Amino acid sequence: MVHETLAATNAVVTLDVALPDVFWGWFVTMNMWAKSIGTGLIFMLFLLLRKNSSDMSGLRTPAIIVSFVMMNVFLLFTLADLHQPFRMWHIFFYPHWTSAITVGAWMATVFVGLEFVMVAMMIRKDKCLLTNNAIASFDKLLFWVTLLAIPVTLYTAGIMAEATARELWQMPTESVQMILAATLSGSAAIILLGGSKLSEESQRFFGAILGLSALMAFVIYMSEYIFGAMKSEEVAVILGYVKGNGEYATMFWIGQWVAYILPMVLVALSRTSGSASILKLAAILAIVGLWIVKHVWLVIPQLLPLS
Amino acid sequence: MQLGFLVDLHLCMGCKGCEIACKVENEVPLSTWRLRVKYVDVGTFPETKRTFTPLRCNHCENAPCVRICPVSALHYIDNGIVNIDKERCIGCAGCVMACPYGAIYIDPETQTADKCTYCAHRIASSMMPACVVACPVEANIFGDLEDPKSNISKYIQSHTDVQVRKPEKGTNPHHFYVGASQVHLNPLASKREEGYNLFNKITKLPLGGHH
Numbered sequence: 163m164v165h166e167t168l169a170a171t172n173a174v175v176t177l178d179v180a181l182p183d184v185f186w187g188w189f190v191t192m193n194m195w196a197k198s199i200g201t202g203l204i205f206m207l208f209l210l211l212r213k214n215s216s217d218m219s220g221l222r223t224p225a226i227i228v229s230f231v232m233m234n235v236f237l238l239f240t241l242a243d244l245h246q247p248f249r250m251w252h253i254f255f256y257p258h259w260t261s262a263i264t265v266g267a268w269m270a271t272v273f274v275g276l277e278f279v280m281v282a283m284m285i286r287k288d289k290c291l292l293t294n295n296a297i298a299s300f301d302k303l304l305f306w307v308t309l310l311a312i313p314v315t316l317y318t319a320g321i322m323a324e325a326t327a328r329e330l331w332q333m334p335t336e337s338v339q340m341i342l343a344a345t346l347s348g349s350a351a352i353i354l355l356g357g358s359k360l361s362e363e364s365q366r367f368f369g370a371i372l373g374l375s376a377l378m379a380f381v382i383y384m385s386e387y388i389f390g391a392m393k394s395e396e397v398a399v400i401l402g403y404v405k406g407n408g409e410y411a412t413m414f415w416i417g418q419w420v421a422y423i424l425p426m427v428l429v430a431l432s433r434t435s436g437s438a439s440i441l442k443l444a445a446i447l448a449i450v451g452l453w454i455v456k457h458v459w460l461v462i463p464q465l466l467p468l469s
Numbered sequence: 470m471q472l473g474f475l476v477d478l479h480l481c482m483g484c485k486g487c488e489i490a491c492k493v494e495n496e497v498p499l500s501t502w503r504l505r506v507k508y509v510d511v512g513t514f515p516e517t518k519r520t521f522t523p524l525r526c527n528h529c530e531n532a533p534c535v536r537i538c539p540v541s542a543l544h545y546i547d548n549g550i551v552n553i554d555k556e557r558c559i560g561c562a563g564c565v566m567a568c569p570y571g572a573i574y575i576d577p578e579t580q581t582a583d584k585c586t587y588c589a590h591r592i593a594s595s596m597m598p599a600c601v602v603a604c605p606v607e608a609n610i611f612g613d614l615e616d617p618k619s620n621i622s623k624y625i626q627s628h629t630d631v632q633v634r635k636p637e638k639g640t641n642p643h644h645f646y647v648g649a650s651q652v653h654l655n656p657l658a659s660k661r662e663e664g665y666n667l668f669n670k671i672t673k674l675p676l677g678g679h680h
Contacts, residue, residue, distance in 0.1 A: 171511050171512065171652065172511065172512055172513050172660075173509050173510070173511045173652045173658060173659035173660065174509065174510050174659060174660045174661075174662060175507065175508070175509050175659045175660065175661050175662075176508045176509065176510045176519070177506075177507065177508035178505070178507040178508070178661075185562040185565050185566065185575070186562065186566060243561070243562075244559050244560050244561055245559075245560025245561075245562070245575055245580035245581065246558065246559045246560040246580055246581060247559075247560075249540075249557075249558075249559040249560075250559060252539075252540040252557055252559050253539050253540060253559065256540045256541055256557060257539070257540070258538055258539055258540055258541040260535075260536045260537075261536065261537050261538055261539040261563070262537070263537065263539035263561060263563050264539040264540075267539065321537070321563065324533065324536055324537040324563070324567055325533075325537070325563070325566040325567050326533035326567050326568070326569050326638055326640070327533070327566060327567055327568055327569040327570075327571070328566060395657055396657070399657060464566075466656075467571070467656045467657075467661065468568075468569060468570060468571030468656060469505075469507060469524050469570060469571045469572075469656050
């Protein structure tokens with residue numbers, strides 16, 4: 163934090179009662195992580211329907227239930243992170259539409275509502291109110307839910323972009339990272355859920371999505387890590403927390419290895435060896451590592467003094 | 470009308486009278502501040518001096534806190550003040566993340582966001598903000614930026630070194646400084662010593678939960 167400090171001035175802050183630092187902690191990490199899995203599973207289910215619909219049988223119900231549960235985990239942690247959680251209804255009765263938080267809350271609510279309908283369809287197949295063919299209705303609805311999953315995935319990047327004080331979070335990068343987090347965790351989740359129900363072709367397909375998502379996300383993080391400091395003084399200081407002996411350097415690299423590097427290697431190994439177990443290990447690591455990666459990136463900009 | 474603030478740092482002597490007046494007027498809880506004075510020591514002994522910078526909400530024309538607030542708890546009022554409705558605030562801390570000046574905090578008693586409002590309640594009764602009244606050297610100049618005859622407009626016209634904090638953020642602050650250097654305005658221009666010193670172990674009230 164001495165980038166502009168000259169020996170001649172030797173300026174030292176001797177009194178600054180700065181306000182408390184980390185406001186968005188691990189509750190928000192849980193929020194982003196659970197949402198990535200929730201919407202990611204929808205993306206993967208839709209891809210599976212288009213690519214190999216015969217593999218869908220037996221996967222619709224568990225996949226939609228897991229997605230629904232993860233979306234509810236996301237909503238729960240969103241609510242729990244509020245300092246006035248009992249006023250959550252204000253978002254719906256006093257909405258402010260320039261806020262990505264408002265737009266996201268509305269879209270996520272509609273999304274979870276539609277998922278609830280899909281869960282009900284699959285559980286009450288024989289008593290489905292919409293049509294006699296629950297599976298056909300499910301597949302039709304899946305298209306619209308997949309469309310909605312795109313902005314639901316992206317809106318958190320919008321919130322980060324609106325956080326003007328946090329220079330590290332840039333909108334184009336964060337939106338790409340949000341989508342990649344969804345494809346990474348979604349493909350990992352469907353590999354684990356599908357198990358032997360997935361054909362070898364589908365397993366290879368989702369393995370490729372997992373590996374490529376990890377690769378692209380890792381490349382973006384490394385680009386930020388190496389080049390970010392060259393454009394902005396604030397980014398340079400923030401990245402200091404994950405470089406050298408920085409407070410979050412160890413956690414950052416653990417996240418990069420567990421979420422991206424090891425899954426990439428394991429996906430490659432599973433493709434050469436044809437081992438489903440190695441692919442599952444890659445999937446587990448990717449899901450666990452994503453939490454760590456998200457948490458580090460969430461916290462470090464909040465450590466920067468603003469005054 | 471567009472109310473604004475100017476601090477002449479040539480005059481400020483760091484007495485913290487403004488800080489105390491603000492605390493008392495607005496009943497600001499322990500460990501939080503709507504207005505605070507930052508001290509930065511410059512130079513090497515014996516050639517040293519201490520600089521003082523009062524920091525408060527900048528009441529930006531393009532306020533990130535207003536934009537991100539999901540329930541319009543943060544809003545503009547007719548005289549240009551960025552005000553806050555604590556009854557509406559849901560405590561999401563979006564404004565805390567958005568304000569590039571670190572001017573917003575979560576009130577540990579109400580669990581809602583709070584900040585300087587230029588003493589909007591006093592303005593409504595045709596009184597000056599408490600910090601302006603308390604300043605013994607009239608370093609705080611407050612008035613209508615749209616009135617060329619107001620004290621603040623005249624001050625801005627007659628000084629060449631009028632600056633704002635972090636102009637690159639595009640927030641267009643309505644809070645100005647005269648006589649400021651990078652050490653005053655740029656948080657990255659000064660060292661912050663690690664470990665214990667007289668001022669960095671401030672008692673904080675718990676905010677509850679998960680930080």
